[in-house]
Amino acid sequence: MAHLGDLERAVMEVIWDADGSLTAYDVKDVLEADGRDLAATTLLTVLSRLDKKGFVASDRTARPHRYHALGTREAHMAELMHEVLGVAGDRSAVLARFVGGVSAEDQAVLRRLLEG
Template sequence: MATLGDLERSIMERLWQSDAPVTAAELRDELAHKTSAGKDLALTTMLTVLSRLERKGFVDRDRKVRPHLYFAVTTRADHTAELLQQVLGSEPDRAAALARFVGQVSPQEADTLRQLLEQRAATPGDESSSTSAIRATPAN
C-alpha cells in the first residue's frame, strides 16, 4: 500500500470520519476551515489529489452523480495495519522491532495483543478472526 502525503492524509482523515460520501468542494471547504492545508487550495488541486488517492486504492467515487461523490475504500485500521506490516517487512530484525513496539504499549493494548494472539493460536491459518477483533476493539 502506498504512503500518504500531508494533504492526502488530511483528506483521508476527513473521509474516514464521514458517514456519507462528499464532493471535492466540500472536502476543500472543510480543510480550509479546519487546517492551514486547505487555505488556498484550488478545486482542481483537490480533484488531482483525489484522483491520486483513487489510483492508490484509498478512494473511490460515485460517477452517477455530478459533482462526483468521494468515499474511502479502506478503513483507517486497515491502512495502519498495512503500514505496520510494511515496516516489519523492511526490518531485518523483526523480533527486535516487535520487542521495542511491545515495550511501548499500554497495559490495555498489551491485553488486546494477548487476546488476539490467543485467538490466532486457536484458529491457525485464519487471520480474518484477528482482523475483525482488532476492528471491534476501541482505541484507547
Template sequence: MNNLGSLERAIMEVLWDSPVPLLVRELQGVLNDGGGRPLAYTTVQTVAERLVRKGLLSRTTDRKAFRYSASRSRGEHVTAVMLEALAESQDRAPVLSCFAQSVELDDALRLLEELARRTGGHRHPGGPGWVPPPSS
C-alpha cells in the first residue's frame, strides 16, 4: 500500500478483516496478538488518528472513546493506489502495456472481461477491430 508505514498497513489490514469497527484497545489487542514488540495504547491511537486525517479510516463515538473502521474496502484502496500511480505517468500507453504484459494470465483474462463489460464489447474508435456501437 502506497505511502503507508508498517504500523499503518497493519492497522488497515486488521480493520479490513474486521466485520465491525474497533476501539483502540481492541485494535491494540489484535495487533499485539500478532507477536513482536507489544504496542502501547497511545501509539495505536496516534497512528489510527493519522489514518483518519489521511482519509483511510473513519471513526464513530462510542461513549468516551472512538470506534475505527476503514473508509473504503481493501479493493477500493488498491484501485486508488493503482490509479494514482498511473496518473503520475505522462504517457500512459507504455505503462498500461507493461502492466498488461506483467500480470498473470488469469488476471489478464479477468481484466479483459471487465473491460469488455464496461465498453459493451466495443473497441477503441478507429483502432483495430473497432465496431461502432449499435444505433438506438
C-alpha cells in the first residue's frame, strides 16, 4: 500500500472532505485558510504523486484539471490497519493492545460489528 507524506495527507483530507471534484486552486485555498502557504507548482506535484499512487484521479478534459478521490478516508484507514496487522509478529497481542486502548463506546461498536 502506498503511504502518504504529511502534505499528501493534508491534500487528501481536503479532497475527502469535498462534496465533488476540486481544482488544485480549490485545494490550495483550503490549505491556505488552514495556515499552509504553498506554491501552485508544489500542489500540482503533490496531486500528480497522489494520482500515481492511486489516491486521486483527474479529469483532464476540464481546464483547470479537477481531482477527486478514488477511495474513501475510511477505506484508507482500514488498509493501514490491515497493513500493521500483516507485519505484526504477534497479531493477538497487537489486537489486544488496540482493543484495550479504545473507549467503551468504540468497544461496543467493535462488538456489534463482530457479531454481525
